[in-house]
Structures are given as C-alpha cells and as structure tokens.
Amino acid sequence: MxxxxxxxxxxxxxxxxxxxxxxxxxxxxxxxxxxxxxxxxxxxxxxxxxxxxxxxxxxxxxxxxxxxxxxxxxxxxxxxxxxxxxxxxxxxxxxxxxxxxxxxxxxxxxxxxxxxxxxxxxxxxxxxxxxxxxxxxxxxxxxxxxxxxxxxxxxxxxxxxxxxxxxxxxxxxxxxxxxxxxxxxxxxxxxxxxxxxxxxxxxxxxxxxTGKPLYGLDFYREGMLYAMIQRPPAFGTKVKSFDAAAAKAIPGIIDVVQVKNGVAVVGKSTWQVMKAKKALKITYENSGNIESTADHDKIFADLLNNGKATVRRKDGDVATAFKDAAKVIKAEYQCPFIPHNPLEPMNFFAHVKGDSVELVGPCQIPGGARTAVSKMLNIPEDKITLELTRLGGGFGRRLYNDYVTEAAEVSSLVKAPVKVIWSREDDMTGGTYRPAVRYRFEAALDAGGNMIGYKLRGVGINSGNPTRESNFPAGAVDNLLIDSVEHQSPITTGAWRAPITNFLAYAEQAFIDEVAQTAGKDPIQFRLELFEKAKAKPVGQLNYNVNRMIDVTKRAAERSGWGTKKGVIQGFSVYFSHRSYVAQVAEVVMEKGKPAIKKIFAVADCGQVINLGGAQQQVMGAIVDGMGHAMFGKLSFKEGAAEQSNFHNYRLIRMREIPEIDLFFVDSGFDPTGLGEPALPPTGGAIANAIYKATGKRIYQQPFLDSEVFSGSGKKTF
CATH class of the missing domain: 3.30.365.10 (Aldehyde oxidase/xanthine dehydrogenase, molybdopterin binding domain)
Incomplete structure (x- = not known):
C-alpha cells in the first residue's frame, strides 16, 4: 500500500x-x-x-x-x-x-x-x-x-x-x-x-x-513569515494600548500589529517571535464581565433555584407523580471547564494577495473557515483556496475558525504570507472550552420501586441547551420534565468531544444507579425494566432505538460476568449518542484505601464497522479520553484568567493509569453510525458507579480526583 x-x-x-x-x-x-x-x-x-x-x-x-x-x-x-x-x-x-x-x-x-x-x-x-x-x-x-x-x-x-x-x-x-x-x-x-x-x-x-511533513505545524512556504499573538490574559478584557519598542528591537522581527483579539508579532522564526511576544508591554481594559470559578458556583446555585427555565420536554402529569410518590430521590452534578488540548496547538498559514487568499492548515470545517475569511476580508469565496493538512488532534477545537481568521488578518496587514502559531499556553488560556455545567435530577418511585416521575434541570454556560431531552430515560417514564437555564459568559466555550453528552451521560447514569439502589434493584435490571417499558409503550418521541439499547446492555453484562466475580467491584453505564450505542462495565479494586480502575468492558453498536483496526482505536481512545477527563481534567478561572496554563498544572491521564479494555462490536445489520465520540460519554458513569460500590461514597462532580473519595475532604467542592 x-x-x-x-x-x-x-x-x-x-x-x-x-x-x-x-x-x-x-x-x-x-x-x-x-x-x-x-x-x-x-x-x-x-x-x-x-x-x-x-x-x-x-x-x-x-x-x-x-x-x-x-x-x-x-x-x-x-x-x-x-x-x-x-x-x-x-x-x-x-x-x-x-x-x-x-x-x-x-x-x-x-x-x-x-x-x-x-x-x-x-x-x-x-x-x-x-x-x-x-x-x-x-x-x-x-x-x-x-x-x-x-x-x-x-x-x-x-x-x-x-x-x-x-x-x-x-x-x-x-x-x-x-x-x-x-x-x-x-x-x-x-x-x-x-x-x-x-x-x-x-x-x-x-x-x-518516519516524520514526513504531514501536519499544519510542518507546513513551510519559502518566504513566509511567522506570527504569534498576545491575546488578553483574562476573558472580559481587551487591549487598551501597547508599546512594541522592545519587541521590534529583537533581531528578525519584521512588524508588530494590533489585530482584533490582541497584538501580533511577526518575524522570521518561531523562536524570535516567541521572544518578542514576551517583550511586549500591553495595557488592558475591561470589555465586559470578569468572572471567576467561584462566581460560577454561585450563579449555578441561583439559576437552579430561581432561573427562568426553558422547557425542553414535558410528558404526563409530573407534579402529581411527585406528590403521590412513595420515595423521591434528588441529586446535583457539576463539571468544570476543560480545554481541548490537542497535541498540535492551533496554527494556520495565510497569504492574502489583494483580491485572493491562499489558506493552508489543519481545520475540522474548512468550508466554514473559508466563509469566515471571506466575510472578514470582503473577498468572494471563489477567490479563496484552502488546502487541508493532517490535524494533530481536534476534539472539537478546530471546528472554530478564530486561528484561521487570525492568520488571514495578519497576512492582510503585513502584506506577506504568514503562518500564525499558538503556543501551548496560548491554546490552554485563550481557547474555546467545554462549558461548565450543573444538573439537578429528581426521580419519583412508587411503592413497588417503579420510576413514575423524572425531572432534570440543566444550567450551562454559553451552552444553549445542556440537555438531550429525547434520549433515555425519555420514553420510559410516564411523567417527565426536562428544562434548562443558560448563563452568558465572556469565557469562550464550544463543542468538546461528544458535546453535552460527555458530562450528561455520567451524571444521568450515576443518578440512575442511585435511583436503582433506592428501589432495591440491580442497576442493570432496573435499566432493562425501563427499556422494556419504552419498547412496549413508549411515551413521546425517542431519539434512540430501544432494541439496540437492550442488546448492548445484555451483552455487556454477559461479557463482563456482571455480579458473578470475586475480588473486583463493577459499575455499569450505557448511553446512546451520535447515532450509536455503547454499554460499559468498569472494574475497580481497592489499593491502599483508594479505588483503582483495572478493566473496562465495552460493547458498541455502531452499525457496519468499516475498518476494524481503526474502530478499535477509536473506541479505546474515547474510553481513555473519557476516563482521563472524568478523573483529572479541570480548568478554573480567577478574575477572568485561566489558572492552568500547561501540563505542569493541568492533569492528564498517564500511561500507567490506563486500564485493560475489553471491546466487542455488535453486528446489528445497520449502516454505519457514529464512532469517534459515542464510547466517551458512558465511561465516567461506569467508573463512578463502580467507585460507589467499592467505597459507599457517590461522586457528584468532575474531576473525580477532587471528590471526597480521593481528596479526603468529606464534602463537595461546589
């Protein structure tokens, strides 16, 4: 080949x-x-x-x-x-x-x-x-x-x-x-x-x-210049004035120009522009609200109780179901902002040549990038070409075109071909993040332990609708209310691998386990009863195929030997997203008084598998990603500025922490459905449910490392 x-x-x-x-x-x-x-x-x-x-x-x-x-x-x-x-x-x-x-x-x-x-x-x-x-x-x-x-x-x-x-x-x-x-x-x-x-x-x-030049960072054009941009260090601020004298004095620096979102230093090499960028003297002023993580905690609490909610779905008579319930279970779950952190930071090449533009680099939505540059420079799209390089990761970050338009803007100002490069610190502190979210769940049980009522309120930051109102358990509960409240923040947010569901799945599946325990039922059996109800008499419109949900659930239970093993504690989770179905069983053991994740069983129904090797890598990578960010990922803010700037203070999963993964693909006969994201959402729930069974302590927040199970604080941090 x-x-x-x-x-x-x-x-x-x-x-x-x-x-x-x-x-x-x-x-x-x-x-x-x-x-x-x-x-x-x-x-x-x-x-x-x-x-x-x-x-x-x-x-x-x-x-x-x-x-x-x-x-x-x-x-x-x-x-x-x-x-x-x-x-x-x-x-x-x-x-x-x-x-x-x-x-x-x-x-x-x-x-x-x-x-x-x-x-x-x-x-x-x-x-x-x-x-x-x-x-x-x-x-x-x-x-x-x-x-x-x-x-x-x-x-x-x-x-x-x-x-x-x-x-x-x-x-x-x-x-x-x-x-x-x-x-x-x-x-x-x-x-x-x-x-x-x-x-x-x-x-x-x-x-x-063999290191062939495939990626955007590898791209080179004879005569091109390099640029780096000093962006405002805090969200909600903008450049007021700057002194570029010291930066311009550094050998190799060609120009320093102000752009829409900062000050760009342009030179002949990355080292020169990195050095000159540090020599800039910039004064900033407020352009809007300045927010800290502590502010978000208070905002979430207030909006959950007092916010004007948008009803996303309402089935049956929810008020009566909760009034007549034998038992009511309530729980709140919260996640922080997290960055995308692709291995290759943002970069792009642009050459604006009067009435035409040449673009080269890594982006997930090239048509959108071309349109954004066209609008900014008022140049017709048919005069703009865009060549794709291989992307060194994206996870949703490269769906946004800010770094592409930056390259075009700088090139238009300095009248030369320019490659804009972000440093890791630029990427982490000035990026587009997964939004912080808090959910409040409530479930009503009758005397027989059947769930007769379900409520979910989601509060998100710039997230639009932080719920998936037609996903499970919709259709399986007669009386259901799902609504949401949004807070607008100057902190830029956007799609992060498996948007919304990357956290919602953990929160929902952890809560379902808590409801099953209160009902006195096995967690898997409790879910199967709900699936069978949705299959026999579905309530309202459903996004998911109940039979496929049942199939992956039963296969995961059988493959993992659910409830039959000694020496390990198991937790279950199942989720539908991006048209596919993934059930997971996490196995933990206690080591030195702390739970350690040893193995994860995954059963995936993504329809026709195209490349079995690639599919295995996709699912296993999604599980590692899901586990790593559920356990460790957290980006916090103080007065609008990100407190984590590189991997010395932003925790990632380590090689020795990756568990064994047992993976099985269901041959369901369907055409291909999604695969890059569906295995990530259920991972956090399976792990959290196993940890509860091992420790007797439920985890209501991400990252898990901050919970009392690992921190010993004995209290929630939100």
Whole structure:
C-alpha cells in the first residue's frame, strides 16, 4: 500500500477539478511513489491516467488514486473512506494510493465533527466506487463483444469467466472514461464485502513514523513569515494600548500589529517571535464581565433555584407523580471547564494577495473557515483556496475558525504570507472550552420501586441547551420534565468531544444507579425494566432505538460476568449518542484505601464497522479520553484568567493509569453510525458507579480526583 499526501499540489488539484467538471480527462504523473508532492497536469490522457469521478482516478499501470475529502485528525478517515470506495470498485488495495483532497464544494459535508463523516458519506462513497466499476465492466464488455451482465470484477481486473478473458483496470481506463456515467448503479450486498469490516493499517502510518511533513505545524512556504499573538490574559478584557519598542528591537522581527483579539508579532522564526511576544508591554481594559470559578458556583446555585427555565420536554402529569410518590430521590452534578488540548496547538498559514487568499492548515470545517475569511476580508469565496493538512488532534477545537481568521488578518496587514502559531499556553488560556455545567435530577418511585416521575434541570454556560431531552430515560417514564437555564459568559466555550453528552451521560447514569439502589434493584435490571417499558409503550418521541439499547446492555453484562466475580467491584453505564450505542462495565479494586480502575468492558453498536483496526482505536481512545477527563481534567478561572496554563498544572491521564479494555462490536445489520465520540460519554458513569460500590461514597462532580473519595475532604467542592 503506497500513500501520497500533497501540500504544494493544491492548486493543480483544483485545475483537475475544473477540467473534469467540464468533461475533459486529466492525468496524474507521480514522480515518486513516496513523494510528498503530486504533480497534476492538463495533458489529455497523459500517462494514460484517467478520472473516473471526482473521488478517484485510474492509471494505465492499474494504480487507483482515491481522494479523501474530509479532514484527517486521527479518526482514521483517510483510510476508512478509501476502503469504502475500493471495496465497491473491487480494487486491489495494494495498488491504491490515497490523497488528501483540498476544499471542494462537490464533496458535500467536507468536515469532521459530530461523528458524522462516515454515516453521511457512506452511500456517496459506495456509489463512487460502484460507478467506476460499472464503467470498467462496460468498457470490457464492449471490447470483448459480450453482455456486461456476464462480466465480473476481482482485485483490479474485469473477468469474463465463460471465455477466460481478463483485463486489468489500467488496460481499460481510457475506454472506461468514455462510457456514459450511469444515473444509478447496483451496490454490493454486504455479505460480499472484502475490505469493509477487516482491519487495515492506517495509510499514513509510515509517513507519521518516519516524520514526513504531514501536519499544519510542518507546513513551510519559502518566504513566509511567522506570527504569534498576545491575546488578553483574562476573558472580559481587551487591549487598551501597547508599546512594541522592545519587541521590534529583537533581531528578525519584521512588524508588530494590533489585530482584533490582541497584538501580533511577526518575524522570521518561531523562536524570535516567541521572544518578542514576551517583550511586549500591553495595557488592558475591561470589555465586559470578569468572572471567576467561584462566581460560577454561585450563579449555578441561583439559576437552579430561581432561573427562568426553558422547557425542553414535558410528558404526563409530573407534579402529581411527585406528590403521590412513595420515595423521591434528588441529586446535583457539576463539571468544570476543560480545554481541548490537542497535541498540535492551533496554527494556520495565510497569504492574502489583494483580491485572493491562499489558506493552508489543519481545520475540522474548512468550508466554514473559508466563509469566515471571506466575510472578514470582503473577498468572494471563489477567490479563496484552502488546502487541508493532517490535524494533530481536534476534539472539537478546530471546528472554530478564530486561528484561521487570525492568520488571514495578519497576512492582510503585513502584506506577506504568514503562518500564525499558538503556543501551548496560548491554546490552554485563550481557547474555546467545554462549558461548565450543573444538573439537578429528581426521580419519583412508587411503592413497588417503579420510576413514575423524572425531572432534570440543566444550567450551562454559553451552552444553549445542556440537555438531550429525547434520549433515555425519555420514553420510559410516564411523567417527565426536562428544562434548562443558560448563563452568558465572556469565557469562550464550544463543542468538546461528544458535546453535552460527555458530562450528561455520567451524571444521568450515576443518578440512575442511585435511583436503582433506592428501589432495591440491580442497576442493570432496573435499566432493562425501563427499556422494556419504552419498547412496549413508549411515551413521546425517542431519539434512540430501544432494541439496540437492550442488546448492548445484555451483552455487556454477559461479557463482563456482571455480579458473578470475586475480588473486583463493577459499575455499569450505557448511553446512546451520535447515532450509536455503547454499554460499559468498569472494574475497580481497592489499593491502599483508594479505588483503582483495572478493566473496562465495552460493547458498541455502531452499525457496519468499516475498518476494524481503526474502530478499535477509536473506541479505546474515547474510553481513555473519557476516563482521563472524568478523573483529572479541570480548568478554573480567577478574575477572568485561566489558572492552568500547561501540563505542569493541568492533569492528564498517564500511561500507567490506563486500564485493560475489553471491546466487542455488535453486528446489528445497520449502516454505519457514529464512532469517534459515542464510547466517551458512558465511561465516567461506569467508573463512578463502580467507585460507589467499592467505597459507599457517590461522586457528584468532575474531576473525580477532587471528590471526597480521593481528596479526603468529606464534602463537595461546589
């Protein structure tokens, strides 16, 4: 398997797009199998490489080049997408090359976020491969003078078994390109998949391991300048004035300019601009509210009790259910802000050239980035090109385009190509965070231990609706009220891996365990009773499939040996998010008086698995991420400024703390659903429930490390 990624070939790819859209055929000339640059030229049929559709080309040498349109940030999309095309095409995977496509409107939903890339593109990718296969078969049948229905394909060949004739895709490429494109094609039966569902190595592994320039931080253009921006250290403040004399005196510094959100230092090297940035003398003034974490605690408490709530869902007669209840259980859960902390901090290259702009770098939503730059500079979008590099992580942070517009703004001011780079401290103290949230849960039980009433109020910061009102237990409770209150804060917040559900799932699943205990029922059995009720007589609209929820729950219980083991304590959690279902059982043991997480069982139903190896990495990575942030992650504020600035005072999970993970994928027969995020939400709940059973103490806040279980404080911190 050979792979080629391209940075400098972007403009030529766009030429290819334009010509093929107009009906001409273009060729690709690969100067070197391991080259970093693909040279594209408009010589018709040159080197006999032909474009079958905008997802792929086939050369006379049989090499199939597949373009991967969505941003690659470690979710394995650059391998999974081409696998889908190649399987429908019946290509020989050893002769497939993968290229990161630049921003191109024809690809549709060219973004990475919400675990939606594969579910959205699954039918499009299959059709692209099947269309090319149809055209190759038609070309072969035409040459042989036989019905196309008598021809089959296999590993890059078209075969006519009746006559024993066989032609490689490369031999047919020119003729196939002249076949009219069919309006509809027949897709494979899933039982005939050869690549899909198997474990295929990431196509970029070799380049990553050998340090090839793949990431935004690697990108370099001869003559470009570097820039770093000193942003206001506290949210709610802005630049009043600045003195750049000392910064400009440092060798290599070209200019210092004020931008919308700070002061930019521009120079010839990152070291020079980092040094000059520290030499800036800036005076700030208030631009709005200045908030501290202590303020948020008080705001949450007040809004829970007195806030004007927006009703998100109301089923039945909630007031009567609670009035007549035999028992009522109440609990509150709270989480702090947390940063995204991708390994690669924010960076982007921009070259504003009067009436056009060239952009290069890592972003999750390139179309949005282009639109933002267009609006800021008043330059039409068709005059702006954007080339994607590989992303060194994103987790939602690169859905926001502030660092892209910063690069374009600086370039427009200094009239030169500029690469803006954020330091780790910039990233952590001036970023876009998961919002802090507090939930209040209430449940009403009848005399038989059945949940007859349920209430949830969520209070979030800049979060819109911090609830998922049509998720479980909606549909399983006759009388249900879910509402929310929002606080607007100057602290920038946004999507963080599995938005909202990353904390809501823990809070909900921990609370459900507490309700089950009060009802005197096994936690899993209690949930199954609720699922069966939702299945038999659902109340209102549901987002989730009850049967799939039941299936992963039962499988996780069986696989983990729920309730049958000695020497370990188990906790359970199950959650639906991003169209997928994941149940988890966490196992803990007591070591030196503290609970230690030793193993997590996970059962996932994400529909059709594309790349088994990549899927395993996605789920295991999400579990580690979920555990690490539930246990340790916390960003606090004092007078508007983040108190944690780097990994010396922001705790991450460590390698020795990662438990063993047992993972099973359910073959449910559904098309692919989300996978990048769904395994994260249930992790915190499974761990918290196991910790309670081990210690008798419930955890009502994140990070768990601050709770009385680990801190010994004996009281909540909010």
């Amino acid at each position: 050979q792979t080629t990624t391209t940075h400098t070939g972007r403009r030529d790819f766009l030429k290819w797009s334009a010509f093929t859209a107009g009906g001409l055929v273009l060729g690709f000339k690969w100067s070197d199998a391991d080259a970093q640059t693909a040279t594209v030229f408009t010589q018709a049929l040159a080197d006999a490489n032909v474009a079958m559709n905008h997802y792929l080309t086939i050369g006379t040498d049989g090499i199939v080049t597949i373009f991967s349109p969505n941003p690659e940030l470690g979710q394995n999309i650059m391998t999974s997408f081409p696998m889908i095309v190649a399987d429908e095409l019946d290509a020989d995977w050893k002769k497939v090359k993968v290229v990161q496509a630049p921003l191109d409107n024809r690809f549709d939903r060219q973004l990475t976020g919400g675990s939606g890339a594969v579910p959205h593109s699954w039918p499009l990718l299959r059709k692209a491969g099947a269309t090319a296969r149809f055209m190759l078969i038609a070309a072969a049948a035409q040459r042989w003078g036989v019905p196309a229905s008598e021809c089959t394909t296999e590993e890059g060949f078209v075969l006519h078994k009746a006559s024993g004739k066989k032609l490689g895709y490369g031999e047919l490429a020119e003729e196939a390109a002249k076949i009219p494109v069919p309006a509809t094609v027949t897709l494979k039966d899933k039982k005939d998949f050869k690549l899909i569902g198997t474990a295929v190595k990431n196509v970029a592994n070799k380049d990553i391991l």
